[in-house]
Amino acid sequence: MAALNTVLLLLASAAIVSAQRNPEISYISQDVVADIGGTAELKCSVQFAGSFPVLWIKKGKEYGDEDEQKDVLISTNSILLARESRFALRHDPESTTYTLQISDIQDTDQATYECRCQINLQTSVSGTAELTVRLPPVISDNSTRSVIAGEKQRVELHCHATGFPPPEITWRRDNNALLPTGSAIYRGNVLVIHNIKKEDRGMYYCVATNGVSEGSRRNVAVEVEFPPVISVPRPTLRQALQYDMDLECLVEAYPPPRITWLKEDIVINDNSHYKMTTFTTTDQTTDSNLRVLSVEYKQYGQYTCRASNRLGIAEAQIQLTESYEPVCPPACNVYGGAGAVLPSVTALATALVAVVAVRR
Incomplete structure (x- = not known):
């Protein structure tokens, strides 16, 4: 952060040589949603910027003292500072619009991006745009993998998934057999089986979908303990x-x-x-x-x-x-x-x- 402040000080100092009307952000992109491997553009128009520096900054996230991610200065005016081949910057002098283009989107690109016009050390005007990356569903490790239960016990099958948009969870049985709920499909993270019977045993499927890919599936084996039955x-x-x-x-x-x-x-x-x-x-x-x-x-x-x-x-x-x-x-x-x-x-x-x- 100290290094970023030093850069801002030098840029602002160079601009405070003549009085002018204070700049203002006239337009900034609405929140942008992009796919992995796709391209996103963030636009920022600044009126009356004059010689004041206009910056694109990728905002860091605070996870704690050790895991804190710092702000990253991407560009100033029409100069791209980030050494990243996937980033490009375009400047339209007529509309005073600065366009930050990010290609081959990665999940690490998801962040808040700030367009800032630095007036002096204490004063700036800025706007932010949120870049959200659509991610395919991934079923979490804390989801149920298998269950062994005795007859008449209460059983809970858990399925959780990450991804964006947030995945929808559905449950099915092998060969589309009816679930203990009485239907072929159940929607929800937790499938509850009350008073489980030996007929409820078999393979269950947790399916997570969000429209980004074909989805993710986990097989959940349900075993029911019961005494022998002979035919x-x-x-x-x-x-x-x-x-x-x-x-x-x-x-x-x-x-x-x-x-x-x-x-x-x-x-x-x-x-x-x-x-x-x-x-x-x-x-x-x-x-x-x-x-x-x-x-x-x-x-x-x-x-x-x-x-x-x-x-x-x-x-x-x-x-x-x-x-x-x-x-x-x-x-x-x-x-x-x-x-x-x-x-x-x-x-x-x-x-x-x-x-x-x-x-x-």
């Missing part, structure tokens, strides 16, 4: 002897469940009679399959699919009974004419052993 696509199955059969149960649970299969209260493990496979279809849905290999008489009966996590246990039963004809799939593949069946590899092996024994 059985086919609770009763029939299969012929020596053919394979698949028993299936679908389990919804979070945290992920531990799944076990039982027959008559005895836990089943992988062996020559059974093969278990489990895979996750979604974050909270698990498909468990028990394949009964080459069904024997002792394998008919009731099976239990049991799922458990720290919130609870669930069970579902499947009944396997005898059929006089093989059921496809998975027992066989169709080949030849309609209705023809191909036994499982195990069944073929068993039949081959029987034929060999007869021949002996």
Whole structure:
């Protein structure tokens, strides 16, 4: 600031050599809004300036003693002082208009610009113009990224964004599913879910838009903790002897469940009679399959699919009974004419052993 005052003192002193009518600002640009990379012009017309210096000054901002930004002297009369290639100055003597042009606008150009005619050390006339830079939305780091909650809890999803004009915040769900509010779109920084249910789980989208760009989006994963819920696509199955059969149960649970299969209260493990496979279809849905290999008489009966996590246990039963004809799939593949069946590899092996024994 001291350096700027020294310059002003020298300029004003040079002008106070003759009396003249006091200058006045007859026109200054209204507040200007520009896009990043664009061009802005600030105009200032001064009447009766005479030999008094006319200055363009970029005003600093006071953030505190350490972060204070100082005023920057850009030009005096028709002389550009700022060493910045993006700045240009035009002077029209007839209208005594000084035009400050800023090209390739940057966010740091946003500031208050003062046009000042310095009369003496204590006296000056001035006007200001605010240059505002349109900025695309940027979602703030303090916005919600993910949430894990128990059923019936109250959940708040926060989304905040910077930018100019101030961004509008909207909420959506994956695949445009309805929000817990009952609508497909919710406008506001905070989406509140009262008494959250397991059906409310999934991906939510916070979208910030202000017309400057396509906007900004953040995915917010919402997980709901709940005890296992089991569904059985086919609770009763029939299969012929020596053919394979698949028993299936679908389990919804979070945290992920531990799944076990039982027959008559005895836990089943992988062996020559059974093969278990489990895979996750979604974050909270698990498909468990028990394949009964080459069904024997002792394998008919009731099976239990049991799922458990720290919130609870669930069970579902499947009944396997005898059929006089093989059921496809998975027992066989169709080949030849309609209705023809191909036994499982195990069944073929068993039949081959029987034929060999007869021949002996």
